[in-house]
Amino acid sequence: MRRMMAKKGSDRMVVVSMQAVVALLCVVAAYIEICDAAAVVDVYRMIQYDFQGTPFGSRRAVVNHHASSGLSVPGSDLSRTIVILPIDKVNVTLLNEYLQSRKMLGGLLLILPRNFENGGKSSGESDSEDSDGDQPADVAALEQWLIHNNIPYPVYFAYSDERIDSVLKDVQLNDAAGRPATASTGGYKLVVPVSDAKKVPSASYTNIQGWLWGLKGDGDIAGLPTIAIVASYDTFGAAPALAVGSDSNGSGVVALLELARLFSRLYANSKTRAPYNLLFGLTSGGPFNYNGTARWLRGFDQRVRENIDYALCLNSIGDADNLRMHVSKPPENPFIKQIYDNIADVARDVGVTVEIKHKKINISNSRVAWEHEQFSRHRITAATLSGLETAPSFLDRVGGIADRRYSANDTVVARNIKIVAESLAKHIYGLEGKNIEVFADGSSLAVSPPYVKLWLDLLSRTPRVAPFLGKNAPIIAAIQKELAVHTKDVSLQHDNLDGTFLFYDTIKAQLSIYQVASVTFDLFIMLAVGSYLGILFLVLVITTKGFDDLVGAFRRPPSRKLKGN
Incomplete structure (x- = not known):
């Protein structure tokens, strides 16, 4: 009988315990849901x-x-707060004051417009209400401030979407109502669970080159005069994973590939092959003082360098009504004058003005502003054709956040490709002063707008910051493959950037945004669960062992006296 009663009591305790566990799980689940x-x-x-x-x-x-919607929210502890700001609302002056006065932020989350994610409006799309004409300039100014300062807190970028817009709206409403998110009040909490950034062990770059060999005479083909068409393909920006550089220098890369395609058709036939070698070079390290270009030139033997008639570097040619030819030698130099005259004459026929810009290089200063200056240091005649009026400052206008797909107009790029192609044809075929159009629209040698668009689209969704690309990056393989279709002896040159730069990893992550309860709510839940468990303990003891046993459990046992010997 006693065994049966004990068994029933045990069963009853198991049932009650199961009910308690289920109830407790419901409470915990509700808390987790919050x-x-x-x-x-x-x-x-x-x-x-x-x-x-x-x-x-x-x-x-x-x-x-926790999240905040501004730098001046009353009651908000900014040293423990992630400030969320649409990028067009950022006050660079205020940010700089915080930095200079050594005021700490928990972090900064900058929200980019939605049209940045898809590259912005297409080349034929008109301005809309969502497109702010001043926005790229404002973003570029902010980007330069970010790049050139030591910022002691985490800074992230994110694209605007319905989820993050909803969170930002709630945070703004709470801040406006005087309820900023804190540990005591609750609110939204932002978490990026990454480890501290580590040094990139060896920041490398890759140069790509291909040849179109000219019409061989009695001598060696390598002894023919050479014209080099060059474009730097990599980028740099405040966020490496967003630095696609559609205009700078995606437009230059596309122009070079299309020029290689066009002239490969002429060079495929000995009757239309010119007595010039054409060298196509896609260089890396452009933002870093054209480091790759310098190494590329040093890799040539003396004979190749001596045979270069001139080098034409293409930079940012996709977003300007007119063009500038930047040179290091005086404009009166007969070689410079010949290059300029050929380009200017062709451009004039399509209503484009080409202005020559002369800037001497300082041999004692290792800093170069344009890619052609690396050629000038090797005493090679060179020029840079660009839509930019002035030389970019250090790490400026090299494919940053604001340089999106809308920065490179397909029609403008195609027009400028034709200008370069016709001027080059005048030089290598001796057509100066003759009204002959080699790459006429509608002919088999016409510039291909679909080809231009295809490559602009690809480059505009591919970040190309050299230290984070690696030697086997898909975009490098794609460019190499395309160049190999149209040219001969395509080769790659790998090397490491010089030691003046050191980079750190972690360029992309995931942000989790939690809506957390206040500490008061946490205490309430803790007290409720604790009280529930205490009452449950009392009920279980009373129902299974009786009230006397419960009282006995808390009664102090009598002390034992030791008997003396």
Whole structure:
């Protein structure tokens, strides 16, 4: 009988225990639901690098703070807050004041417009309400500030979408109502669970080159005069994972590939092959003082360098009504004058003005502003054809965040390709002063707008910051393959960037946005669960062992006296 009663009591205790566990799980589930992630979005970390041993960029990567909608929200502890700002609302002056006064932020999340993600409006699309004409300039100014400062907190970029817009709206409403998110009040919490950024062990670059060999005479084909068409293909920006550089220098890369395609058709037939070798070079390290171009030139033997008649570098030719030819030698130089006259004459026929810009190079200063200056240092006649009026400053206008697909107009790029092609044909075929159009529209040698668009689209969705590409990057393989279709003896040159730059990894991550409860709510839940478990304990003891046993469990046992010997 006692065994049966004990068994029933045990069964009853098991049932009650199961009920208690289910109830407790319901409470915990409700609590977890309140803390579930409101959104998970892709974010792009700001560049972190050292230049000549000096740190620049964002020096931290981990994010785990509450959200705020501004730098001046009353009651908000900015040192423990991630400030969310649409990029067009950023006050660079205020950010700089915070930095200079050593005021800390928990972090900064900059929201990019939706049209940045898809590259913006297409070449034929008119301006809309969503397109702010001043926005690229404002973003470029902010980007330069970010790149050239040592920022001691994490900075991330994200594209605007419905989820993040909804979160930002809620945060703005709470801040406006005087309820900023804190540990005591709750709100939205932003978490990027990454480890601290580590140094990129060896920042490398890759140069790509291909040849179209000219009509061989009695001598060696390598002894023919050579014209080099050159474009730097890599980029740099405040967020490496967003630096696609559609105009700078995607437009130059597309122009070079189309020129290789056009002249390969002429060089395929000995009757239309010119007595000039054409060298096509796609160089890396452009943002880093054209480091790759310098190494590429040093890799040539003396004979190749001596046979280069001139080099024409293509840079940012996709977004300007007129063109500029930047040179290091005086415009009166007969070689420079010949190059300029050929380009200007062809451009004049299509209503484009070409202005010559002369800037001497300072041999004692290792800094170069244009790619052709690396050729000039080797005493090679060279020029840069560009839509830019002035030389970019250090790490400026090299394919940053604002340089999106809309920055390169398909029609403008195709027009400028034709200008270069016709002027080059005048030189190598001796057509100066003759009204002959080699690449006439509608002919088999016409510039291909679909080809131009295809490559602009590809480059405009492919970040190309050299230290994060690697030797086997798909975009490098794609360019090499395309160049090999139209030219001969295509080769790659791999090398490491010089030691003046040091880069850090973690350029892309995922941001989890949680809607968390206040500490008061946490305490309430803790007390409720604790009280529930206490009452449950009392009920279980009373129902299974009786009230006397419960009282006995808390009664102090009598002390035992030791008997003396």
